[in-house]
Every structure is written in C-alpha cells, then in structure tokens.
Amino acid sequence: MKKALIIFLILIILGSAVYLLETFNLISLRAWGERVIVNTPFLKEYVQTNEAFLNIADKTKRLEEENKILLQQNQEMEGKLEELTKFVDQQQAEIESLTEELAKARDRSISEEERLNKLVKIYTEMEAEEAARIIATLEKGLAIKILRNLKEKDASAILTQLSPADAADFSLALDQ
Numbered sequence: 001m002k003k004a005l006i007i008f009l010i011l012i013i014l015g016s017a018v019y020l021l022e023t024f025n026l027i028s029l030r031a032w033g034e035r036v037i038v039n040t041p042f043l044k045e046y047v048q049t050n051e052a053f054l055n056i057a058d059k060t061k062r063l064e065e066e067n068k069i070l071l072q073q074n075q076e077m078e079g080k081l082e083e084l085t086k087f088v089d090q091q092q093a094e095i096e097s098l099t100e101e102l103a104k105a106r107d108r109s110i111s112e113e114e115r116l117n118k119l120v121k122i123y124t125e126m127e128a129e130e131a132a133r134i135i136a137t138l139e140k141g142l143a144i145k146i147l148r149n150l151k152e153k154d155a156s157a158i159l160t161q162l163s164p165a166d167a168a169d170f171s172l173a174l175d176q
Helices: 002-023 030-041 041-125 128-138 140-148 152-163 164-175
Strands: none
Touching: 041 128, 041 140, 041 152, 128 140, 128 152, 140 152, 140 164, 152 164
C-alpha cells in the first residue's frame, strides 16, 4: 500500500510541476501533443479522417439549408400554380358561359330575322291601303324594320297611303 501511495504522490507532484510550467509558458503541452499526433501514423490518419468528417458535416449542413430554401420556393411556386390554375379554370368557365350566351343570342337573332321576314312577306301580299293602316298603328321601330325590308315598290305604295305627317316621319327614319 505504501508503494501505491508513493506512486500517487509522485504523480501529483509531476502533474503540479507540469501545470506550473504550462502556466508560466515554459513548456507547451498543446504543441507537444500536436507533434505527437502529426508524427504518429495512426493518430495522423485519425485527425485527417476527423477533418474530412467535419468538411462533410459542413457540406451537409449547407446542403440542408439550400434544400430548405428550395423546398420553400417549391411551395411558393405550387401555391402560385394553384392560383393560376384556378384563374384559368374561371376564365374557361367564363368563356364557355359567353359562348353559350352568344349561341342563344344568335338563335334569338335568327328567330327575330325569321319573324321579320315573315312579317315582310305578309305585308308584301297585303293591299297597300290595308298595310298602311296597320303600319301606322305599330311601334315605330318595328314599322321601320318592316319598311326597310320591303321592296322599294311595296314600301313606296304603303308610304303614299299614310298621312303626310306619318309618311314624313317614316321617310326620315328610313333615311337614317
């Protein structure tokens, strides 16, 4: 037991001496340790491997940060894509709606034209005196449409049967 105590005291004295020498900058344990690591092949290899690991860790960290940025940008782009897709869908729905309205308007226009042509045919077959009496009672816009679509001969025969004031009104309207 005495031997162990003596060895322990010697180690404490040596440790204290080294500590004091290091404190007063008489020796540098760090420089000594670096020389040992550099000159020992196994330790040198370990240090190089550790440096490579640290480099890889740095690169991994940078790549993770770049990945976060790219994921964020991707989410923003997906949001914009969804907005644009909704906008395009709305525009397509509006185009379809307008196309349907246009088709209905064409159908109405065609049927209006057909009705007007039918009226023109009826007035063409009437006597001028009878046609003039009816045209004088019609709404002015419809009467003008009918007179415009009649042949000149038929329109002039009807106008001559109207009162001078009505004939003048219809003539001015036909001129415009």
